[in-house]
Amino acid sequence: MADALPTTPEDARAKAVRQLVEPGEERVRLAAELERLDARLRPLILEAVSAGVPYRRLAELTGISRATVARWGKSAEQ
16 A cells, blocks of 8 residues: 655655665665675686786676776786
8 A cells, every 4th residue: 555645744754764665675785795796706807807808898798897897907906
């Protein structure tokens, strides 16, 4: 059942918070999963860069931007 129209600013804020809880929790969970996958992918990507795989191809395969691949490569060189 849909929430009734808010009658006060407090009701509007409470409704907004209720609507954010579930998708917010999902986003936090997915962001943590992406961080875990990035940690797993980073050494593999750096190895692929060393082997001469183009950044564009790495981006296609992983969904990680070419800019991020380049940044990772530069930080690995230091």
